Amino acid sequence: MKVSLDEPLSKHTSLAIGGPARVFAAPSSLEELNEVIAEWSGMPVVWLGGGTNALAADGPLEALVISTGNLRGIEMLSDNGTGAVLRVSCGEPMKKLLSFCLERGLSGLEGLVGIPGSFGGAVKGNSGSNGIEVKDVVFSVCVMDKKGQTQRLNREEIGFKYRGTSINDSSLIVNADLALGKGKVSREEIKKKMNELFAQKRQTQPLLEKSAGCVFKNPPGCSAGQLIDQAGLKGTRIGDIEVSRKHANFFINLGKGTAQDFLALMELASRKVKEQAGVMLVPEIRILKNAGNR
Ligand SMILES: Cc1cc2nc3c(=O)[nH]c(=O)nc-3n(C[C@H](O)[C@H](O)[C@H](O)COP(=O)(O)OP(=O)(O)OC[C@H]3O[C@@H](n4cnc5c(N)ncnc54)[C@H](O)[C@@H]3O)c2cc1C
CATH class of the missing domain: 3.30.465.10 (Uridine Diphospho-n-acetylenolpyruvylglucosamine Reductase; domain 3)
Incomplete structure (x- = not known):
């Protein structure tokens, strides 16, 4: 099994964002998985599938990231x-x-x-x-x-x-x-x-762009995308992250987007929707970051 050190998570997420994972492994069996966990015991373990619902922080992730990509059948x-x-x-x-x-x-x-x-x-x-x-x-x-x-x-x-x-x-x-x-x-x-x-x-949906799918969960009885759209945010951009013009609940990495910009756009959307519709949006995407980091 190949184990990489400081593997860029940007290579493993659909947003193409993310700093290095201290240890990254893609076991092909539960035996290999248990071996690598034992070898790096003490490190927090993070599971990663296709990385299509994940926003990885820009800095190093002090964790053993296990890609499930080879556990198939x-x-x-x-x-x-x-x-x-x-x-x-x-x-x-x-x-x-x-x-x-x-x-x-x-x-x-x-x-x-x-x-x-x-x-x-x-x-x-x-x-x-x-x-x-x-x-x-x-x-x-x-x-x-x-x-x-x-x-x-x-x-x-x-x-x-x-x-x-x-x-x-x-x-x-x-x-x-x-x-x-x-x-x-x-x-x-x-x-x-x-x-x-x-x-x-x-x-x-902007299926051909770099995104992580819906950023926020739909609040009961309404659509997060519609609320963000009604707040006038379609096309709003922070750095290289943009609220999709096709579907406002998708945030797109236009090229050099960072997690910091993505989070700033999430905060902006949450604030505007709260102000205008009185609804608190809850993230759907998973944020991969070190424990204790904001
Ligand atoms: C273009 C696009 C369209 C999308 N459309 C939809 C849609 O219509 N509906 C929808 O629900 N989602 C949608 N998504 C979001 C995403 O594709 C789904 O949530 C998908 O099921 C996530 O799977 P993943 O393997 O990529 O998970 P990852 O992003 O790798 O991980 C997501 C979370 O699951 C955990 N995880 C992953 N695998 C395991 C495992 N084996 N055991 C334990 N924990 C695990 C991770 O630790 C992380 O917390 C879309 C995303 C994109 C980019």
Whole structure:
């Protein structure tokens, strides 16, 4: 397993922002993972999937960053003709999982088309779009604690909520089981639905720019993007970070953007929305920084 020192996190986040991680490793098995954790014991551990929902601080991150990118695999646990159960490893890219389902005519995940990143990251954040969330299909999760102990959690123990779970940040989501439909919808229909939903996303979201998806969670009953738009902030720029003109809840790195500028733009948007709509925005993106740093 390759272990790098002072690995720039800008290379591992969709925003292309982030200073060096003191130690960075991408294990291919739980054995390798436990070895590297033992070797660097005492260091805080940070899990990183696709880095598509993460803002990494500009300075050094004093942590062992574990990329789940090599912990992949999709196993068909059962298939009774009308439904199938899959066990998916955390590092599996969402895009690959959706292709796997399409090839085998498995339905249920179509709404998640276009969500980048890893399956583990999607479970951790209960990612969702088009009216479906990961919680609608996932019924058990295997987690591993810092001591290397694994445990399977059922739905109640996962504690799914809007864009989150109650799984402790120190636990790795190793894999999860999901139940999907089979034979209910034809492969052609699944493909058509995915294509339509993806085309809609392309029209309404800046999918080709450097972003981390939605910056803020939608407050109950309203859209964070609309509130930021109504505050007149579309196109507002701090340094090289800009509020997307296509979707105001996406902040774009135009090239040389920094975490400092990103956070300043978040503060500005929060303040303006609070002033104008009386609503307090809550971040959806995960901020990777040293404990104790603002
Ligand atoms: C263009 C674009 C569009 C997007 N559209 C959507 C959308 O429609 N809906 C939506 O919900 N999100 C969307 N996102 C946000 C993001 O893609 C999702 O939240 C995604 O599921 C994050 O997965 P990731 O692997 O990149 O997580 P990361 O960014 O790597 O990590 C996010 C958090 O999860 C933790 N984590 C990651 N893997 C694990 C693991 N195996 N075990 C424990 N913790 C883990 C990390 O420590 C971090 O706290 C979008 C992002 C972009 C860039």
